[in-house]
Every structure is written in C-alpha cells, then in structure tokens.
Amino acid sequence: MAIINQATKELQVKIVYYGPAKSGKTTNLEQVHKNVQVPETTTKSKLTSLATSSDRTLFFDFFPLEAVAIRGFKTKFALFTVPGQVIYNATRQIVLRGVDGIVFVADSQYDKMEENVETFKHLEENLKALNLKIEDIPIVMQYNKRDLPDAAPLEYMDFVLNNRAVQVPSFEAAAASCTGVFETLNMITRMLLHKFLSDSARK
Amino acid sequence: MGQFPQLIQEDIDTIDAAMGELLDKSEANVALLVEKAGYLIHQRGSQESLDATTFATLGSNAYNAVQFMAQLVNESNFTSMYQQGERYSTLMVNVDENALLVIVFPTHLTVGSMKYYAAPAAKIIGERIQFASARAPGTGFDLADLDPTDVAELFQKK
Numbered sequence: 001m002a003i004i005n006q007a008t009k010e011l012q013v014k015i016v017y018y019g020p021a022k023s024g025k026t027t028n029l030e031q032v033h034k035n036v037q038v039p040e041t042t043t044k045s046k047l048t049s050l051a052t053s054s055d056r057t058l059f060f061d062f063f064p065l066e067a068v069a070i071r072g073f074k075t076k077f078a079l080f081t082v083p084g085q086v087i088y089n090a091t092r093q094i095v096l097r098g099v100d101g102i103v104f105v106a107d108s109q110y111d112k113m114e115e116n117v118e119t120f121k122h123l124e125e126n127l128k129a130l131n132l133k134i135e136d137i138p139i140v141m142q143y144n145k146r147d148l149p150d151a152a153p154l155e156y157m158d159f160v161l162n163n164r165a166v167q168v169p170s171f172e173a174a175a176a177s178c179t180g181v182f183e184t185l186n187m188i189t190r191m192l193l194h195k196f197l198s199d200s201a202r203k
Numbered sequence: 204m205g206q207f208p209q210l211i212q213e214d215i216d217t218i219d220a221a222m223g224e225l226l227d228k229s230e231a232n233v234a235l236l237v238e239k240a241g242y243l244i245h246q247r248g249s250q251e252s253l254d255a256t257t258f259a260t261l262g263s264n265a266y267n268a269v270q271f272m273a274q275l276v277n278e279s280n281f282t283s284m285y286q287q288g289e290r291y292s293t294l295m296v297n298v299d300e301n302a303l304l305v306i307v308f309p310t311h312l313t314v315g316s317m318k319y320y321a322a323p324a325a326k327i328i329g330e331r332i333q334f335a336s337a338r339a340p341g342t343g344f345d346l347a348d349l350d351p352t353d354v355a356e357l358f359q360k361k
Contacts, residue, residue: 001206003242007215012242037359048257059264062241064256067357075357078241078260094267098240182360189357 002100002196004073011073011196014080014098015188018123019105020115021056021084024144024175028105029061029079031178032185042066057083060095067189077189084119093126100195101138101188105175106161108143108151113160120161138191141170142184147177207238207301208335215245217331222247222304225324229317231308232291236328237263238302250291250307262305266295283321285314296321299329 003012017025026049033047045066050059061081066074082092104123106116124134143157152160154172162170169187173180210218222234226248233248235255243259266284273281284295288310294317296304304325306317 001240003207003238003240003244004209005215005244006209007212014240014242032358035360037361046254046257048261050261059268062257062260064260065358080241090271091268094264094271097267098238098242178360182356182358185358186356 001098002192009069009073010076011070012076012078013100013189013192014078015101015103015185015192016096016099017079017081017103017105018092018096018119019084019142019144020107020112020119021086023084023105023107023112023116024173025081025084025105026051026057026061027175028103028142028144028173028181028184029063029081031175031181032065032079033063035178035182036065038066039068056085057081058088059083059091070193079185086118086122089122089126092122093129096126096130096132099127099132099137101140101192103140103142103184103188104161105142105144105173106157108145108157109148110150110152113152116161135166138188138195139168140184140188140191141168142173142175142180143170144173144175144180146172147174147179205300205336207242207244208332208338210244210335214331214335218245218328219247221324221327221331225306225320229306229308229320230312231306231317231320233305233307234324235259235262235305236298236302237305239263239267239300244302248307253307258307259305262293262295263303266297266303283318287314294318294321296325298325299332302328302332304328 017028019025038044045064048062052058063079065077065079080095082095127134141162171180171184175181225234232250236245237259238244241260241263243256246255269281269284282297286293290310291307292310294306294314298304304321306321308317
C-alpha cells in the first residue's frame with residue numbers, strides 16, 4: 001500500500017503492469033521511460049529490467065517516476081511489470097506485494113484470449129494470497145496490439161475480460177508505437193488519486 | 204499484513220540516529236531502510252553512483268523471494284540475507300513484517316560484525332515503527348481540496 005512520509009513530504013505509490021506473456025507490459029514501461037516529459041529540475045530515473053538472455057522478463061521491470069507535487073507532497077509512482085510466463089507465478093506474487101493500482105495488459109489477438117482470461121484468474125488468486133481483494137484495487141484494462149490484423153473487436157474484449165458488476169476503464173493500445181500508453185498511465189494515476197481522496201475523506 | 208505507518212520528523216530523527224550509529228560502529232558505507240513493497244524510506248551514508256531507489260527495490264524483492272523460498276522448505280523465517288562481493292558486500296536484515304534494513308559494506312569487514320551492529324539498530328527502528336503505528340497518523344494526508352481532474356494528465360508525452 002502507498003507510503004506517506006510526512007517528514008519528507010513524499011507519497012509513494014506502486015503500480016503493477018500485469019498480463020500474459022508477450023502482451024506488451026515491458027514495452028509499456030519502455031515507452032513511458034523513453035517518452036515521458038520530466039521537469040527540468042528532475043533527473044529521469046533508469047528503467048531496470050531483470051530479464052533472461054532472450055529478453056523475457058525473469059523477475060520484474062522497474063521504473064520510478066516522479067510527478068509534480070500534489071498538495072505539497074512529492075509524488076513518486078513506482079511502475080513494475082511482472083513476468084508473463086506461468087512458470088514465474090511465484091515471482092508475480094512477490095512483485096504484487098503492496099500494490100496500489102494495476103494495469104492489466106491484454107493481448108488483443110484472438111488466439112491469446114484464453115491466456116488473457118487465465119492470467120486474470122491468476123491475478124485474482126495472487127491478490128487473494130496477499131489478503132487483497134481485486135475490487136478494492138484500482139484497475140485499468142489495456143487492450144494492446146490493436147494494430148495487428150487479427151485483433152478481436154473491443155466489444156468482445158470487454159465481454160471476455162471486463163464483464164463484472166463494475167466495469168473498469170479500458171483503453172485501446174499499440175504499445176510498440178506508444179499509442180494508448182500514456183492514456184492508460186494517466187487513468188490509473190488519476191484513479192489512485194481518487195481513491196486516496198475518498199479514503200482520506202472517510203477518515 | 205499491517206500497513207507501514209506514516210512517519211513524522213521525530214520518527215525519522217530516531218531512525219536516522221540508529222542508522223548513523225550503525226554506520227559509525229560498523230564502518231559500513233550505506234544503510235537503507237526499505238519497506239518490503241520496494242519503497243526506500245530512509246538512507247544514511249552514501250556511495251558513489253549508487254541509485255538508492257533502485258537498490259532498495261531490488262533488495263526488497265530479492266529478500267521477499269528468499270522468504271518465499273523459506274516457506275517452501277517449511278522454514279518460518281529467514282531473518283537475514285547476505286551477498287558477498289569482491290569489493291562490497293550487502294546484508295539485509297529483517298526489521299519487522301513490513302521493513303528491512305539493507306547495509307552495504309566493504310568486503311574486508313566481516314558479515315558477523317555487521318550482524319552484531321545491525322541487530323540493535325533494527326530493534327530501535329522496529330520499535331519506532333511500532334510507536335508510529337500506535338500513533339496511527341493515518342489521517343495526516345489531507346487531500347480534501349484536491350480536484351483529481353486537475354491532475355488528470357500527470358504524465359505528458361514528449
């Protein structure tokens with residue numbers, strides 16, 4: 001969960017990009033890292049990737065991103081990805097520890113739909129193992145690879161992946177060309193701030 | 204799993220003093236207080252070219268992975284983790300369920316001495332975190348006047 005440091009006036013928030021193998025989670029972080037505007041006073045942090053020799057995520061990718069001060073608090077978003085391959089499920093659970101918001105990166109190709117669904121189920125199970133409820137965590141769906149010829153229609157993607165009592169925001173994306181990447185990031189950060197707002201109002 | 208409390212200046216002062224004493228006595232280079240989700244909470248000491256934020260994240264995830272391994276062999280807890288290098292070594296010591304202390308030290312110093320000096324520091328820090336949790340400053344982050352539409356696009360593309 002988010003860390004609030006009153007002494008240093010910092011708010012630290014963790015966002016995890018989750019999804020099946022090769023759906024574009026790492027590409028999202030690479031595009032944010034490459035294209036994000038940072039204030040002149042801020043040095044852009046490095047993107048850290050723990051990958052296999054074939055460039056598949058082994059543990060996670062990590063990119064700390066500092067935003068403008070919000071009500072005097074320096075806001076830091078820690079962006080993580082998880083490995084997409086099922087054999088690394090234990091690793092995914094480790095990375096999910098303390099998560100505040102999730103971007104589910106789905107692969108729009110028809111033949112990846114089963115993997116999308118399975119991975120979402122794993123996400124629910126992994127959160128449960130961490131005593132977290134999926135409905136308590138802001139989630140944004142990103143339907144990636146919309147530029148591919150065999151991409152399923154959006155209505156179908158929504159029906160398969162976003163068909164619960166409360167629908168979550170979804171975005172079309174082609175992360176390789178940075179389409180939809182910032183829209184997704186800005187929506188999850190906005191939802192997180194909404195959540196902090198309502199939580200602080202409750203207290 | 205409880206939540207890491209909000210820290211105020213007095214908490215940081217106590218933590219900083221404990222970490223400072225640890226560095227003075229042990230002659231280690233750097234001590235980092237890290238929340239186990241990967242957040243760097245406080246740093247004492249420095250080392251050239253050390254990206255403390257990334258180091259803290261890598262450290263916490265490595266530590267969490269080892270805890271996962273402990274579960275697989277029915278070990279309830281591995282309380283520390285040591286990595287020996289050629290010039291520098293690291294020791295990670297559990298503080299409480301939410302935090303750990305990461306120490307970077309030159310290899311000519313022994314891990315035994317690090318553990319010896321880290322234990323009281325971890326105890327003081329753990330007690331202070333407990334104290335901060337009991338104070339429950341959960342209401343301190345006042346966002347009452349924030350209009351989220353003002354920050355709808357926090358991040359701009361170049």
